[in-house]
Amino acid sequence: MTTYIFNVIFAVVWVAITGSATLLNLVFGFLVSAAALWIVRGEISAPGYWRRVGRILSLVRLFFKELAMSAFRVAVMALSPNLKIKPGIFAFPLTVDRDFEITLLANLITLTPGTLSVDVSEDCKTLYVHALDCSDPDAARRDIAEGFERKIMEAFR
Amino acid sequence: MTAQSITQFSVNVGLVVVSITFLLTVWRVIKGPTLPDRVIALDMLVGIVMGFIALIAIRTGFTLYIDIAISLGLVGFLATVAFARFILSRKRRGGEDGSPPEPEPKRPAAKEPRKAATPAAVPVAAGPAGAVALAEAGQANLAAAPKEAAPRAPISKSEATKASAAKVKIAKAKAAKKAASPAEPAAAKQVPKTAAKTLSKPPKPMVPRKPAAKKESP
Amino acid sequence: MDILLALVTALLVLSGSIFAFAAAVGLNRFPDLYARMHAASKAGTVGSALMLIAVGIHAADLAILARSLAGFFFFVLTAPVSAHLLAKASHESGYPLSDISVQDEMKRSQAEI
Structure with missing residues (x-):
């Protein structure tokens, strides 16, 4: 879990430093920080990191589907x-x-x-x-x- | 050109609908029988104003308005959280006044006079006097559902007349007497008169206000 | 392309305002506090959130879209928190459910304790 938090924090820092707050830059910063974390994967040991990303994304998708349905x-x-x-x-x-x-x-x-x-x-x-x-x-x-x-x-x- | 006209048309329609929404929500703020009802309506007002700001941003083309909407959402969220704390703390103080193990009988007793007022008088008090009537005669004009109030809130005829008389003087609307008087027998019919003694605390704030209102009226 | 953007914007604006309107109608029609909270925290939130997204799409600029998406996420994620807090506070301070309510297991469990 901490790995994700670090990943997001790194992406935000990347956006802040590069100085252009676009969505594309945020995604790029996220990828760069993920790569950086991947290099030190032995230290933080997060098995199934990318598998979990898919599941979290499916949770997010479910969330928005349910939100739309409930509002309707x-x-x-x-x-x-x-x-x-x-x-x-x-x-x-x-x-x-x-x-x-x-x-x-x-x-x-x-x-x-x-x-x-x-x-x-x-x-x-x-x-x-x-x-x-x-x-x-x-x-x-x-x-x-x-x-x-x-x-x-x-x-x- | 057509694209612009489509956007303009939809934004105009949206502004009209959102304005009606705004008025409906304000009606709930004025009427809402309890404090949490008003807080919910205020919370939703923040959302509606965010929608307003978004529509105006589309209409004028100043996208800087988005930042205003975001900060307004922040303030609204904090306000709602603070109101929730306030609702909780108000209960706690009520528990400290009475007996701590049983706060339950105290709250319904405090709420009963609110439901005692006649429903016919609500638009009168809410209309001309507005926020003042809300603040001062708030205990009287909040009749939520007469059906609901009938079994739970026994009240004598004299109580109802006191409440409505004080309210009429505050609102200084002669029409209120006409509106209130036909409903009084209905309130009296539902109720045993012997129950007058059970309501000891609530009428007290109304009684000292009555002579003050009398001084003003002549 | 322009017409497509305008149509998407118009759709978002109209559906958002209709959601907000339905929320206000529900706020006035539902019988008690907790049912009103449903209307305000779901339909109302979605209504304003859709209008925020409409601004981002109308501007056709990634920076503005990112900002409006940030506002959208913030608003959608905080609305349930505030609704939950309000419901908890008002239930704890003893505001009752309306008479047509079917059951209240929370009250029963508190009475047992």
Whole structure:
């Protein structure tokens, strides 16, 4: 994980030093810093670095797809003539246990259709989620567990 | 030429739609029955203003406006976080005043007089008096849903009349009396009069304000 | 090429403003605090974000596009955080769900503790 942070920091430093803040230059700086980190790969030892990049990119793609879908569904729900929603809060048992992953999962849940993460329990084992359509909480739990949580586990474990 | 006209047309339509959106959101800020409702609406106002800035950037061609939009988004985010802290801390102080293990009965008791006012008076108070009425008569004009209020908030007829009378004097609108009076029997009908004693704390701020308002009116 | 850019810009602007409008309608129609948060944090965010991207595409300049994308990412990533904070704060300070809500497992678990 630290390798990625270093990579991004190096890319930003590259952009700052070269003095042209274009997207192309940022991508070029990212590649240069990745190459520099690759040279010292023995020191920082990150197995499967490039494989993970693909998974993180697929997570990002999933994120934007879900964001578009959720915005569309909420918009349709708001504009539909008769408002039939069944809001409620359900508890979601967390499988991921690291703070970073919980934060990411909570943010992703907020941007999925009709769900909004409200709170995490004290022991970080349960996430409380508010859903616009809470008629079938088990199905919502299964969706989150098989969608985002699995993707996050793939990308960061 | 046609490309420019397409852009101009879409930006004009977008400005109109965004203006309507802005007004709708401001309506929620004025009406919103609770503080978090208003904070949500304010948070969304920041987003709408960012959209405004983006549209104006397209219209005028000054792309420097993007930086303004980004910094506005930063400020709005920080403001929302600060408001969330404020909502939390306000609860904590309420818990310290009463009994710490049971903050629950205190909050509904504080909220009941808000729902006591008649829904007919809401546009009157919100319209002419605007923000002043919001700040001063805020406890009275926030009737969210009468259905919801009926079972939960018992209130006597005298309470309702006090609240509406004080509000009328603040707003100084004669029409408010007409609007408020037909709704009072409805409030009285739903409610047992014996429940007047249960509401000890909330009417207090209204009572001292009443003579002050009387001095002003003649 | 110009016409293509203009069409993409127009599409982004119109869909963004319609999303923002739907968010405002939802803000006024939904029954309680938490449902309103859905409207504001999703549809509203996407609406303004689309308009920000429209500026970058309209300018047809990579530097400006990069800046507007930075604004887009910033806005999209902070909106859920602030919505989550607000929901947590208002639930903890005891603002109730509306009557048509189906269940509240959070309240139940807190009562058990």
